[in-house]
Amino acid sequence: MIVRVLGSAAGGGLPQWNCACANCRAARTGRLARRSQSGLAISADGERWLLLNCSPDIATQIEAFAPLQPQQARGTPILGMLLTDANVDHLGGLATLRQAGATGFIVRSSAVVREIATAQPAFAPFAQPPHRWLEVPLDRTCQSEGAGDIVGNELSVRAISVPGVTPGYDGRRRRQGAVVAYEICERGRDNRLLFAPVFASIDEALMRAVSAANVAFVDGSFYSDDELIAAGLLPKRTRDLGHQPVGGAGGTLERLSGSTTRLIFTHLNNSNPMLDPQSPAHAQTRAFGADISYDGMELRF
Numbered sequence: 001m002i003v004r005v006l007g008s009a010a011g012g013g014l015p016q017w018n019c020a021c022a023n024c025r026a027a028r029t030g031r032l033a034r035r036s037q038s039g040l041a042i043s044a045d046g047e048r049w050l051l052l053n054c055s056p057d058i059a060t061q062i063e064a065f066a067p068l069q070p071q072q073a074r075g076t077p078i079l080g081m082l083l084t085d086a087n088v089d090h091l092g093g094l095a096t097l098r099q100a101g102a103t104g105f106i107v108r109s110s111a112v113v114r115e116i117a118t119a120q121p122a123f124a125p126f127a128q129p130p131h132r133w134l135e136v137p138l139d140r141t142c143q144s145e146g147a148g149d150i151v152g153n154e155l156s157v158r159a160i161s162v163p164g165v166t167p168g169y170d171g172r173r174r175r176q177g178a179v180v181a182y183e184i185c186e187r188g189r190d191n192r193l194l195f196a197p198v199f200a201s202i203d204e205a206l207m208r209a210v211s212a213a214n215v216a217f218v219d220g221s222f223y224s225d226d227e228l229i230a231a232g233l234l235p236k237r238t239r240d241l242g243h244q245p246v247g248g249a250g251g252t253l254e255r256l257s258g259s260t261t262r263l264i265f266t267h268l269n270n271s272n273p274m275l276d277p278q279s280p281a282h283a284q285t286r287a288f289g290a291d292i293s294y295d296g297m298e299l300r301f
Ligand SMILES: [Zn+2]
Pocket: 010, 011, 087, 089, 090, 267
């Protein structure tokens, strides 16, 4: 399986247009690398690709990665998308990809995410031909929808319901299926990838999925629970926003200590001190043995 990190930042990216926090300033001066909003592209053969989330930065991300660029006068090697939730930074790129032509995309998400997202005029067309927006069954393997489908043919995909809330524009309601993680392997192989860029906590099912994976991309949005408050950015706690902090008591590092899976933190908010290689938070994450994803990172396994 080929995995390309298209973007590694949470909503807003790094720098975020209206933010002058220490990390955003460092990204503007070039001391820290810029990051676009998060998402992965994956493929079994390097020719047919599936997007895991589709950020508003998708057009720039396609231009930065030749295998996602068209091979004919009009066309795309992208066959479809898997969406973990209905946050705009995870599906806003659909609005950019609306000139998809006659073939269309196969979009997959939970029923809750489809309901919330397709109520928005920008995303409603993806539930109409030539596109298809399919519901992923929770905790069961997705079926193939025919030859033009990468899911089920080349890749075996299972959606795992994880603790989380609906987006701010839907009131941050706790609903089953508001957020899912995806467990993916190549058909006939056991090279298991877990994509869990958002979760409010790690329950037993998510813990099992992390252990079973070879590589797990996990929620690295915030390092501490009061990070936004301490920096004077937003009077909100990390846990109120539906994310488990990486550090501290009950944080992801503590919860996943002892895991032998290769852990890669992604979806980093620009406030997160892990972004700065000179910070103690970065050192602690690396000492734990975990990686921090970056735009353009590639894995083959
Ligand atoms: Zn996000």
